[in-house]
Amino acid sequence: MISTDHMISTDHLTSTVAVGDWAPPVPRPVTPSTILADELAEVCRLMDTAGVDPALLARVSRARDLAAGLDPYLGQCTTPESPALAGLARRTRETDWDAQPSSTALEQEMLSGHVEGQLLKFLVHTAAASRVLEIGMFTGYSALAMAEALPDDGVVVACEVDPGVAQFARECFGASPAGHKITIEVAPALETLRKLAADVRCQFDFVFIDADKPGYLDYVEFLIDSTLLSPRAVIAVDNTLLQGEPYSDTVGMSANGAAIAKFNAALTYDSRVEQVVLPVRDGITLIRRTPDWSR
Numbered sequence: 001m002i003s004t005d006h007m008i009s010t011d012h013l014t015s016t017v018a019v020g021d022w023a024p025p026v027p028r029p030v031t032p033s034t035i036l037a038d039e040l041a042e043v044c045r046l047m048d049t050a051g052v053d054p055a056l057l058a059r060v061s062r063a064r065d066l067a068a069g070l071d072p073y074l075g076q077c078t079t080p081e082s083p084a085l086a087g088l089a090r091r092t093r094e095t096d097w098d099a100q101p102s103s104t105a106l107e108q109e110m111l112s113g114h115v116e117g118q119l120l121k122f123l124v125h126t127a128a129a130s131r132v133l134e135i136g137m138f139t140g141y142s143a144l145a146m147a148e149a150l151p152d153d154g155v156v157v158a159c160e161v162d163p164g165v166a167q168f169a170r171e172c173f174g175a176s177p178a179g180h181k182i183t184i185e186v187a188p189a190l191e192t193l194r195k196l197a198a199d200v201r202c203q204f205d206f207v208f209i210d211a212d213k214p215g216y217l218d219y220v221e222f223l224i225d226s227t228l229l230s231p232r233a234v235i236a237v238d239n240t241l242l243q244g245e246p247y248s249d250t251v252g253m254s255a256n257g258a259a260i261a262k263f264n265a266a267l268t269y270d271s272r273v274e275q276v277v278l279p280v281r282d283g284i285t286l287i288r289r290t291p292d293w294s295r
Helices: 032-050 054-077 083-093 114-126 141-149 163-173 189-197 213-225 242-248 255-268
Strands: 131-135 155-160 182-186 204-209 229-238 273-278 284-289
Touching: 032 054, 032 242, 054 114, 083 114, 083 141, 083 163, 114 141, 114 204, 114 229, 114 284, 131 141, 131 189, 141 155, 141 163, 141 182, 141 204, 155 163, 155 189, 163 182, 189 213, 204 213, 213 229, 213 255, 242 255, 255 273, 255 284
Parallel strands: 131 155, 131 204, 155 182, 204 229
Antiparallel strands: 229 284, 273 284
């Protein structure tokens, strides 16, 4: 049986209600479509100021509207999130992450969100999964979304390195009927993976990875070579389009962008797996072992 949750004090957590002069920041564009929409909006502004041909401005404005309208329309046409997920998302947005003591940079944009959460629920349901592994939890939106798709005796084991956000997530899980299905392991992910793999009976039907980008390749390599994956297991990896950097930024690419580009290239030439990249939010790659794979 997987070990139980670690107990952590909540004394260091700040209130999630806006206090004094602080107010929740407006989410910044962090996906290819929202960055494109933001860039096109600025181009339209500059063109309008410069007095360019109205027909040309109208065409660029049309491109801006196509980009800006995509994500809101996807959300509108996707099954609404549960009250528990909506509450978790709201609390995440209303928290001053700059004020949270943490060894890693935290921001509200790390939340998986409505459309991606529903996609994960759909994938877990389609896979008829009963055991899910998550590497990188943040405030728990994706973990809770997947737990909602599991049978009542299903389990989500969520790996999270930051004890503060782990406690934040526990408090949110406590308000959800599906929260009891989630076990949080607070430790570096590879350390937890090694502990889980020590029990050859421990297997997972679905894995979601949304953690430190330079660690992605190590996590997938470990999983593929371990006994942790059930025969038909699927691995979903988040942020594999990382703000468009892997395919558009050859100069000035960030460390995370370079790590994702390396990860994507490694998968492309790995005969042990099959994969598909979906342009949902910041990119999700679905991976499975090839049918003739043997350990």
